[in-house]
Amino acid sequence: MSFIIDFKDEAKRDLEKHQKAGQKIVLKxxxxxxxxxxxxxxxxxxxxxxxxxxxxxxxxRRINDKHRFVYEIEGQIIHILSVWGHYK
Known part of the structure; x- marks a missing residue:
């Protein structure tokens, strides 16, 4: 079974923060x-x-001690909610 990935706006902003900070391991x-x-x-x-x-x-999922990869499952769609900090 294959799921569709949907990055929410907040998660996109979080990705930009990681990119600006040069956090290559986190991005991987x-x-x-x-x-x-x-x-x-x-x-x-x-x-x-x-x-x-x-x-x-x-x-x-744990990215590291500081950040979490938070997502919700809705049918066949995975909504990525945030990738910065802990639960929001």
């Missing part, structure tokens, strides 16, 4: 997580965990 992890989510968004690297008390199905 974001790319890897995005590719992984296309085939299986509920398992893989970055310790995926479903966030409680959030609807629809919202998940998080």
């Amino acid at each position: 992890k974001i790319k890897d997580f995005t590719l992984e989510c296309q085939s299986n968004p509920r398992t893989g690297t970055g310790k995926p965990e479903q966030l409680k008390y959030r609807q629809p199905e919202t998940w998080s």
